[in-house]
């Protein structure tokens with residue numbers, strides 16, 4: 295935030311050194327959006343490497359800049375290191391290579407805004423044996439691009455991760471659960487992203503139960519936030535709609551293209567914008583409440599946020615939450 299006084303009287307004077315400094319800064323930022331008026335603020339966004347930068351010129355006079363600052367605190371723009379101690383991790387349980395990009399809107403924001411290390415766990419490497427090694431390489435490239443860490447669950451990933459195995463092949467299932475439980479124990483995630491239990495695809499549903507069964511093996515004092523994701527099957531009760539900026543959406547679509555073989559088979563990455571627009575339609579009612587006023591989002595992702603505590607998943611939000619792109623997502627994980 296650069297301080298100064300609005301109007302032409304002060305242009306180019308020492309009173310506006312703050313404005314001039316941020317103007318210079320914006321020339322160094324990647325993808326600077328330009329300035330737009332927002333209440334008592336002029337604001338713009340850009341990127342510096344992997345960091346998101348919000349630039350502000352308060353339009354109150356200098357001696358009332360505190361008002362502008364309060365506005366920013368209210369929005370959640372508190373230095374993340376104050377809100378979130380360093381070293382927290384988030385784990386993404388991706389049933390297939392590519393799911394980490396598709397559902398990764400909030401994970402990306404968690405990395406950029408809450409400064410958590412996001413680690414993708416490759417549950418499977420797809421069902422086609424001949425493609426498994428290649429799919430892992432594609433996944434490595436996608437994770438490298440987006441900035442996520444990557445953990446393999448085995449040389450070719452886990453096999454037969456589905457409800458049928460859970461019911462009928464308990465030995466095989468227990469081995470898979472143990473691998474996930476060991477990964478959770480080693481990483482002590484603050485947040486776990488994993489599919490909800492009706493995500494249609496049998497491996498997605500399998501991955502849901504894999505995580506729930508692994509959590510039950512964790513020590514009783516283990517706590518974390520559970521973020522359930524959806525793609526193939528819609529959740530009936532999402533409680534979180536997260537706005538995805540056009541810039542972040544671009545990152546996700548680009549990261550998905552590293553799954554070369556998959557997007558050649560089906561260019562589904564091109565449909566991500568349309569899917570995320572439809573999420574705004576659904577989320578404004580399902581998350582915002584029936585008949586609620588729709589937020590001014592263009593793209594969004596829907597999730598169900600709960601907390602794992604005392605050996606079970608607990609609701610802790612009183613009502614649905616809609617998180618705009620200017621709110622720091624750290625606030626979701628107090």
Ligand SMILES: [Zn+2]
Pocket residue numbers: 389390393495498
């Ligand atoms: Zn999948």
